Amino acid sequence: MADFHKPSTISITCPKMISPFLKKEVEDLGFTVQHQRYAGVELKGSLHDCMKLNLCLSTAHRVHYLLKTFTANNADELHKELVTIPWEDYIDKHGYVSITSFIKNKTINNTQFANLKVKDAIVDRIREKTGSRPDSGSDLNKTVVFLFWKGTEASIYLDTSGESISRRGYRVRNHTAPMQETLASTIIQASKWKVGQHFINPMCGSGTLAIEAALMALGRPAGLLRPNYGIKHILGFDVGEWNSLRSDLKHSANKDFKGKIIATDIDNRAIKAAQKNAQTAGVDHLIEFHRCDFQDTPIPEGDGVVVFNPPYGERIGHDQELYDLYKTIGDFFKQECSGKWGYVFTGNFDLAKKVGLRTSQRIELYNSTIECRLLEYELY
Structure with missing residues (x-):
């Protein structure tokens, strides 16, 4: 062994x-x-x-x-x-x-x-x-x-992982093209969000960003959600040690946290998918879900971040509808989100200019093979 x-x-x-x-x-x-x-x-x-x-x-x-x-x-x-x-x-x-x-x-x-x-x-x-x-x-x-x-x-x-660690096991329903859990976690860690502050995710899709934020706020390792790993099939694997480690990690997690996590989407199918995924992850009671246009997303008083993962299309410079969307995101930041940090994750740098705000950071990340940026805005 x-x-x-x-x-x-x-x-x-x-x-x-x-x-x-x-x-x-x-x-x-x-x-x-x-x-x-x-x-x-x-x-x-x-x-x-x-x-x-x-x-x-x-x-x-x-x-x-x-x-x-x-x-x-x-x-x-x-x-x-x-x-x-x-x-x-x-x-x-x-x-x-x-x-x-x-x-x-x-x-x-x-x-x-x-x-x-x-x-x-x-x-x-x-x-x-x-x-x-x-x-x-x-x-x-x-x-x-x-x-x-x-x-x-x-x-x-x-x-020792087998299937990729990014496959947490909570995403049982998808809406359009969901963000990979690993990328969602990185975006949150790259932001200025701190546990105890508000985390607001308009246009939430399948809810991956909000769920990852809830798991971080609890201090609950996402890996606890998954039953199987490659290491469990290596001769000499000690089930008792594994269960003891899982138990220690589970009991060291928080039971609750300050600050609100809010996820909204105009598509009822997206909200239902996000709620189901959050339920599977055991954090549905910690996330406020609202079906509404992103401009109607409730923004609570206090410190926090507002994170968008909008569509960025394939035809750079030719999609007027997306131009309008990104401009409206910028207007929403200015009019509704003062005192927060705003973030837009996009792979379309032409569209990014339409937000119309000065970035404080442009963090390079990849969505699969697509070069992207996490744009950070300080919203005075």
């Missing part, structure tokens, strides 16, 4: 431009980040540490635990190195394993071929040592192995 307390390199991935926020999250948990990448961070830790990282991180995608780094010029050399790893200590001979990878090697032009070589090495080793072999496939709900192979340098990891 795997030694869950053996230290190794832990590589945590995230979307582009989010690594500074991920670094802070990791350090707030008491870890030391040794290296920050464009889309991730590295630190030293154990599989036991990976439990906490999976449950507590909100800006990460996956937590990878390094098994071995080696040189491989081609697929045969890759297989030769991989069969030396004691896979029988990590993967149940009657279990299930899936392979994911990042490949940039001149001898490989098909990622699936490299994944097949990894799978073959794993099952060959386990069959030789135990007489049986695990099943394999593309499902990420059991043991997951990740290969990073760039040039001649290869690293093989246990993916």
Whole structure:
């Protein structure tokens, strides 16, 4: 069985431009980040540490635990190195394993071929040592192995997350194109919002921003909502330690908080979807939902933020309806939101100019592959 307390390199991935926020999250948990990448961070830790990282991180995608780094010029050399790893200590001979990878090697032009070589090495080793072999496939709900192979340098990891951490498990209903939970969490952390202040989200869609804000206000790790992680299928996983950690995190969360969280949308289907998602997340009683035009969103007295994630279209400079929308958002900021911080997240820089207010910050983020900006306005 795997030694869950053996230290190794832990590589945590995230979307582009989010690594500074991920670094802070990791350090707030008491870890030391040794290296920050464009889309991730590295630190030293154990599989036991990976439990906490999976449950507590909100800006990460996956937590990878390094098994071995080696040189491989081609697929045969890759297989030769991989069969030396004691896979029988990590993967149940009657279990299930899936392979994911990042490949940039001149001898490989098909990622699936490299994944097949990894799978073959794993099952060959386990069959030789135990007489049986695990099943394999593309499902990420059991043991997951990740290969990073760039040039001649290869690293093989246990993916302790399996499905991306961004899939919290609360979003059971979607309306139009929902914002990824990881991005929503980053936007909130990038804003000047503090727990105890108001968080107002007009045009809320499926409610992701409001739900992530409620979870932060409670100090409740979003990972507690999800029942399954890749680490639970690694041999040596201690259910008692896992349940104890979950219990400690759950009981350390707040029961309530000051400040209001308000989510509005003119579309009744969006409000229903947001309410259902909030209910699944266990925070529906903490969020005020209103079906109304964003200009009628109630703005309470006191400090807080107003965050918009408006549509930004595909035809830059050709959509008069969106021009009018962004101008109206600016008017709403000026007329109704004085004393707050205003934010607009958009991937259309031409439309952003129509808000008509001077930005105090323009924070670069990505929505999948779309370069975006989180525009910050101080609303005097």
